[in-house]
Every structure is written in C-alpha cells, then in structure tokens.
Amino acid sequence: KAGVTQTPRYLIKTRGQQVTLSCSPISGHRSVSWYQQTPGQGLQFLFEYFSETQRNKGNFPGRFSGRQFSNSRSEMNVSTLELGDSALYLCASSYTRGGLEPAKNIQYFGAGTRLSVL
C-alpha cells in the first residue's frame, strides 16, 4: 500500500510569489492535515480537510489556504510569500471511521515539501 505522497520535495521561491504544494493520501484515507515545521516554532497545525471540507484551521494568516478534491488529494497554497514561510511542510492522512474513537485515528505523514523563500 502506497504511503502519503507529497510533491514537490523541494521548492525555492522568492518573496511575493505564491506556491502550491500537493498531497496524495493513503488510499482509503479521507482526512488530510497539514503542518508547518520550522526550527523556531517547531511543528504547528495548519488545517485539516475531510470530504472536501476544511474542518479546522490553525493560527495562520489568510495567505495560507488549502483545498481537498473528491479523490481526497489535497493542495495547500501560500500567497505573497515571506521569508518566514521557509519551512518543511508536512501532510498527514488518516482513516476517520465512524464509531472509532477519534483519538485512535493515526495520522501517517509524507516526506514533506521543503520550501525556501529567498
């Protein structure tokens, strides 16, 4: 069974540009979450999508957005890039099953997209 696939693995952009990152979840997983990892702030929750709907969003500015498609694939977009957006962006998928205690839904991560903003 294929794992979570994130593309591209590396990106270099300049300030003011926008960027789109892609995430393909594990087959059968309907929930996709995004996290930002930086040396200073650690791992921070960006947002979660389930059945094409954003269920929750972390404390990030509106420049960060995302969407989920009917096949559960997800994209996140960052507009007007700033130097501080340089980070490893991780995507995770989980199998949210009705009746299953939510805390037991294990999130499986991809290898991440490393974004550098110059």
Add this chain to the structure above:
Amino acid sequence: AQKITQTQPGMFVQEKEAVTLDCTYDTSDPSYGLFWYKQPSSGEMIFLIYQGSYDQQNATEGRYSLNFQKARKSANLVISASQLGDSAMYFCAMREVLTGGGNKLTFGTGTQLKVEL
C-alpha cells in the same frame, strides 16, 4: 489547551542498549491519544506507537514500548536494543479532538537521539 513537554533536547546511547525518551503532557480532556513519531534527517515523520488514555496496558510495537503513567501525565518512549538506524529526532504528540469534528496533533519540541558504536 493541550501541551506536550520533552525536556531532553539530545540523548546519546550505545548500540544495543536501551534508552528512554521522556514526555509529559497536560490536558483537561478525559479522552486523548498519545503518539510517538520518528523523524530522520530526510524529514519524513514516521509513526512508531500509540497509547490511548483508557488503555489499561502499556503499548508495545516491536522494540518500542510506551511507559504510560496516567497519574503523572507521562508517556515515555523506551527503545530496546538500540540500532544505528535509530539515530533521529523523536517527537511525542497528543491528539486533540476539535469542536469542528476533526482533530489535530500537538507536538513536543523533540529529542535528538544519537546511537553510537
């Protein structure tokens, strides 16, 4: 709000020895899940082990075991018979169920483990 604390920024262990990575947590939720992930230098976050707040027994997965002490709010990871390939950053995380019906992981700051010959 939930909080995860990992007080060991770095740890060294000899190959084939056991090592314990500390994790304490804080939450007011009666139901929660605790996770450990391994992150090699490549960046991928690899799931290792899960412990539910109502689980009666400590979780084990191969060489990984979780020393869960609910009253002390600690969930330490024990790696037995360390291998060179265990050298990585290790994160403790807690699952928070959100009001929108979803959930998110709150991570600790991580422990960098180095396995030496």
